[in-house]
Amino acid sequence: MLCGVGDDAAVVRSRPISVTSVDTMLDGVHFRLHEAWSTPTQIGWRALAGALSDLAAMGAQTGEAYLALGLPEGFTERQALELVRGSQELATHTGTTILGGDVVSAPVLMVSFTVVGWAQQQSELVKRSGALSGDLIGVTGRLGGAAAGLALLDGQIESGDCEAAALQRVHAPAPRLAEGRALALAGSHAMIDLSDGLATDAGHLGRASGVLLEVDLDALPLERGLQAAAARLGRPAWELAAGGGEDYELCFCAAAKDRERIEQALREAGGVGVSWVGSVVEGEPGVTLLLRGEAQQLEGFEHRW
Amino acid sequence: MLCGVGDDAAVVRSRPISVTSVDTMLDGVHFRLHEAWSTPTQIGWRALAGALSDLAAMGAQTGEAYLALGLPEGFTERQALELVRGSQELATHTGTTILGGDVVSAPVLMVSFTVVGWAQQQSELVKRSGALSGDLIGVTGRLGGAAAGLALLDGQIESGDCEAAALQRVHAPAPRLAEGRALALAGSHAMIDLSDGLATDAGHLGRASGVLLEVDLDALPLERGLQAAAARLGRPAWELAAGGGEDYELCFCAAAKDRERIEQALREAGGVGVSWVGSVVEGEPGVTLLLRGEAQQLEGFEHRW
Numbered sequence: 001m002l003c004g005v006g007d008d009a010a011v012v013r014s015r016p017i018s019v020t021s022v023d024t025m026l027d028g029v030h031f032r033l034h035e036a037w038s039t040p041t042q043i044g045w046r047a048l049a050g051a052l053s054d055l056a057a058m059g060a061q062t063g064e065a066y067l068a069l070g071l072p073e074g075f076t077e078r079q080a081l082e083l084v085r086g087s088q089e090l091a092t093h094t095g096t097t098i099l100g101g102d103v104v105s106a107p108v109l110m111v112s113f114t115v116v117g118w119a120q121q122q123s124e125l126v127k128r129s130g131a132l133s134g135d136l137i138g139v140t141g142r143l144g145g146a147a148a149g150l151a152l153l154d155g156q157i158e159s160g161d162c163e164a165a166a167l168q169r170v171h172a173p174a175p176r177l178a179e180g181r182a183l184a185l186a187g188s189h190a191m192i193d194l195s196d197g198l199a200t201d202a203g204h205l206g207r208a209s210g211v212l213l214e215v216d217l218d219a220l221p222l223e224r225g226l227q228a229a230a231a232r233l234g235r236p237a238w239e240l241a242a243g244g245g246e247d248y249e250l251c252f253c254a255a256a257k258d259r260e261r262i263e264q265a266l267r268e269a270g271g272v273g274v275s276w277v278g279s280v281v282e283g284e285p286g287v288t289l290l291l292r293g294e295a296q297q298l299e300g301f302e303h304r305w
Numbered sequence: 306m307l308c309g310v311g312d313d314a315a316v317v318r319s320r321p322i323s324v325t326s327v328d329t330m331l332d333g334v335h336f337r338l339h340e341a342w343s344t345p346t347q348i349g350w351r352a353l354a355g356a357l358s359d360l361a362a363m364g365a366q367t368g369e370a371y372l373a374l375g376l377p378e379g380f381t382e383r384q385a386l387e388l389v390r391g392s393q394e395l396a397t398h399t400g401t402t403i404l405g406g407d408v409v410s411a412p413v414l415m416v417s418f419t420v421v422g423w424a425q426q427q428s429e430l431v432k433r434s435g436a437l438s439g440d441l442i443g444v445t446g447r448l449g450g451a452a453a454g455l456a457l458l459d460g461q462i463e464s465g466d467c468e469a470a471a472l473q474r475v476h477a478p479a480p481r482l483a484e485g486r487a488l489a490l491a492g493s494h495a496m497i498d499l500s501d502g503l504a505t506d507a508g509h510l511g512r513a514s515g516v517l518l519e520v521d522l523d524a525l526p527l528e529r530g531l532q533a534a535a536a537r538l539g540r541p542a543w544e545l546a547a548g549g550g551e552d553y554e555l556c557f558c559a560a561a562k563d564r565e566r567i568e569q570a571l572r573e574a575g576g577v578g579v580s581w582v583g584s585v586v587e588g589e590p591g592v593t594l595l596l597r598g599e600a601q602q603l604e605g606f607e608h609r610w
Contacts, residue, residue: 008326008360008496009360010324011324012322013321013323014321015319016318017317017318018317019314020317020369020404020421021371023407024417026409028412029409029410058312060314066419070329101327102417104330104334104335106415110375110415112373112407117314128312191313
């Protein structure tokens with residue numbers, strides 16, 4: 001940073017390619033401060049995590065973050081500082097510099113992060129549009145935790161063995177920056193972060209690439225305790241894992257020959273595992289969810305705060 | 306742009322120094338859509354103008370803009386497109402590329418722009434902190450128009466000869482990008498844009514520079530028709546010119562010896578004039594407003610939508 005908070009704008013020495021994303025969250029839509037589902041600290045962390053996850057999905061190196069904060073009446077200065085502290089914690093953890101932004105009055109709490117990442121050259125980055133027929137589909141980490149966490153907060157399920165992992169997903173998700181970068185450098189063809197849920201996001205990736213992603217629901221890596229949580233909800237676990245959003249894991253496509261190389265790169269990036277959950281074929285661009293070979297629909301599943 | 310809307314993030318080839326600012330506006334706080342004071346097109350223009358004005362104040366070249374848009378129930382797709390068209394009009398006019406952003410549901414209309422400008426080297430840019438004792442204080446254009454425009458919209462004054470200029474200020478302000486760049490290259494020591502009003506913004510500049518700005522209220526360049534509008538409001542015109550915000554002109558400090566050079570640079574930049582409105586002295590850092598040598602207070606003046 002050359003000049004930050006306190007001037008009209010922040011000044012930063014660039015690297016050759018800049019990568020920018022905006023993510024906005026509002027009380028009642030993306031979190032429930034007003035019902036005490038989240039603390040300001042958790043909201044601050046999560047809002048930045050959502051934005052950084054987009055940089056992860058490009059394989060960019062994180063750089064700076066700019067915060068637009070809308071504060072409602074009754075939200076105290078102390079709460080605002082807590083929120084910023086939550087963001088700052090994740091910023092420190094990821095090597096991101098929060099460089100300022102804008103604070104305004106708002107009818108409800110609003111947290112919008114613009115994040116800027118960098119790359120030395122464009123070829124380091126991965127878009128959604130490069131998946132090829134014959135590729136394998138991989139996902140990092142485990143899925144369904146955020147859906148279970150929301151069900152917990154909503155009282156639809158009770159505390160159980162899924163609790164810690166699920167609430168961690170909801171309150172302090174980890175953007176997969178190191179993993180995204182490793183996947184990019186190891187030759188992934190296409191990548192997206194799982195903010196809307198695998199069923200939706202894999203569809204985006206398939207359509208952007210003009211290919212069909214066949215996802216094998218039996219192969220999904222389930223969050224710890226998800227089977228029990230799903231049973232209590234009277235749903236198959238795959239519905240939470242493929243239909244729930246906000247796990248902020250990465251979904252990517254890579255050549256089958258690069259499988260070992262990618263597993264190795266992810267191990268070196270820090271230990272979040274990879275699961276191979278399907279393959280890319282010619283066909284109507286989008287996604288098909290398969291359970292023991294039979295196409296499944298996700299109708300009626302709604303992931304919302 | 307290398308890759309924009311539709312991927313996880315926008316990818317841009319950088320120039321050596323990046324300059325970033327965020328500006329957020331909400332219905333009921335920064336505009337009044339709900340009372341039809343502004344159209345969506347005007348709101349879109351003005352939100353981008355507010356953000357670009359910060360780049361102008363640094364002397365940066367405008368680059369890209371990212372829009373976070375919060376849409377309330379009942380705000381139609383057509384209105385949203387109108388809003389984006391308003392922003393796009395100014396973007397085209399200024400050579401800015403709107404590269405995407407985020408659209409969310411919100412309780413009221415929220416428009417937040419993050420703008421990124423560029424410079425070849427840091428020395429091209431002007432901060433708030435470089436004013437020196439002995440400098441002259443300059444402002445571009447005319448002041449008080451936005452305050453008169455708000456009074457018009459609020460029914461406090463009636464249509465008169467100030468109407469067109471005042472409403473233009475309120476609905477379609479022009480960020481002084483070319484002027485800011487010209488002022489930076491012509492050697493201005495410090496600069497700020499007039500978003501909160503000269504009395505406030507000159508104070509920011511004085512405190513950032515550790516000097517006292519003595520502003521001569523008689524010398525302020527008044528918006529066309531401002532005298533009449535002020536008379537109707539029962540206020541001296543300088544109160545609107547120094548206390549009203551959102552004129553989005555530039556206030557800068559420069560060495561007296563550079564006066565001619567700066568006037569010439571502004572003429573070449575496009576014709577918005579410069580007025581010399583005071584001088585920088587040693588003293589308690591901040592601003593003093595002087596009327597025929599007597600210090601004035603701006604108490605009780607509130608510029609608000």
